[in-house]
Amino acid sequence: MEGEAAAAKPKGRLCVICNQKRAALKRPKTLEQICRECFYAVFEEEIHRVIVDNQLFKPSERVAIGASGGKDSTVLAYVLSELNRRHNYGLDLFLLSVDEGITGYRDDSLETVKRNEIQYGLPLKVVSYKELYGWTMDEIVKLIGMKNNCTFCGVFRRQALDRGAALLKVDKLVTGHNADDIAETVLLNILRGDIARLSRCTSITTGEDGPIPRCKPFKYTYEKEIVMYAYFKKLDYFSTECIYSPNAYRGFAREFIKDLERIRPRAILDIIKSGEDFRISTSTKMPEQGNCERCGYISSQKWCKACVLLEGLNRGLPKLGIGRTRGANHETSKSIKQRNGTTDSIQSKQCGSLDF
Template sequence: MKCEICKNDKATLKRPKTNEKICKNCFYFVFESEIHQTITTNELFKRGDVVAVGASGGKDSTVLASVLKTLNERYGYGVEFVLLAVDEGIRGYRDDSLETVKRNSVQYGMKLHIVSYHELYEGWSMDNIVNQVGMKNNCTYCGVFRRQALDRGAQALAIDHIVTGHNADDMAETVLMNILRGDIARLGRCTDIMTHSVDSVVRRSKPLKYAYEKEIVLYAHYKALDYFSTECTYSPEAFRGTARTLIKNLETVRSSTIIDIIHSAETFSLSRSSRHQVQQKCEKCGYISSNKVCKACVLLESLNAGLAKVKLDSAPSMSTPLRVLERLSF
């Protein structure tokens, strides 16, 4: 069968996103072109920018770095991209994945900067944290610490813009999770392609927002990209895994489920009565926070006190999806 796009070469794959039967070269071009369109439509970059790519060594951030290098050269963005990685201190996982990031730095000609939990958080690494708190709530600590670590790394490089490898599947899962948790604040902004948090002076954007995970895997495979594929030892992600399974089941009935969820969330608007957070500085560390004490310091205090049972949950108390929908308009 001939490629449905170029009508010349033999079709070698079926696009998960469109079900088109196309050749490899056409797949590369349309995949890259869609990301280029996302970047230009949303004006993510301007000439002369220095932008940090949040790099973990995994398929998403590796594909993102590779595509950004290609597009920067093809379309003349005039942007300098650097790799910014976080060492959470997970022996046998993060130390190995960082070796991949170091190779990527050479392969893509991007400078690499690494920040670590151990240096930023009073000697605490994820290995130490899990030893104290166990496996159940460790992702709460890691999520809060990682976000602030990326911010601090960007500020150390005098960079105010980070791009991350969040893809369409991630976005759809996050929308569903926020609805089920009744998290109005996050639901109202979780599909924004660029975010400015009251807890951070650093912008974050998602060039892969509309890229399907299956196509990211195909791109990495056919391009033979160098990436780390092992899952995090401490990240069972039970709730996200449940949302992911539900979405996959819905996809068997409606193939456009992922994009439909994203587009639906993009049309949500919060009622005027919704409260907005106010930016201030943490009384302990001086970092930007929406509360008197930032989340990282709250968790650090619990660790140092040997308590480590603080459940960090900024979601509102609304308990059912129905309550959420009552406060949304389309």
């Protein structure tokens, strides 16, 4: 480190990879100090390795990128289209966005996605809650207030992405979930005692038995590196909080993960590893995956969560389906069974239009 270059530039340490340029960041994963160009190279190469080693794609597949306009999905769209060209994956890439109908939040971030469509030359499809469910999030919040609205949004978004993917006739859906997100989800599932999700949440590909498998190419990619990459490459992304509820519970897990990262950045990968190595004893009864009787979407209950929530909204009983999942689900399906006679009078949004 005390070579002539270091003496000439007292403020800059040299990149440990090329040993020529001034280091621009410290990698959380390895603690290496590297320059911008070497960072681009290792960042992209690692994602390429994850894609190849896990056989995420097959040649000539149609792949939708779940695009919110935020940092993760913007970097994912950029890197994936770059790698697709560079390594001849032969993929047909699309951007898929969900419009939740949140004025001042989603309408702005959708503008970012529309710019990405032009910048990266990827066709964009937007599906909205309004057209899928008959409700915008603004309308839902007006009815149910600021509490619990994240439940609606989360459940609806998951299905909306699947439906959009079906409309685009894609073979796979990729999302920008990064290592920090996954570590956070592992912790949340442990705290909630949700072993079914705990065993699923670290899989790089999920839903392979369903119509559209989902995968997370950023499973091992640190949020810090994604943000640094976007910053150095001057990628155009949108960052703001949703105007409704900051999802407090997840926030605690998030803060804890970030505190851990500061002390020992490897902790994030270690938590993912623990989640991967987690095994459920064979005698444990797991919820069976079936299909929703109303819309056909995968569900472990009689009705899928989205249908239960929609039922509540349309009947003016928005509390239906909200609360602790354990037990609550059984109660709601019971109460729906009891009320089955009245279902045809309910002006409900058809959610069976998804071609499975």
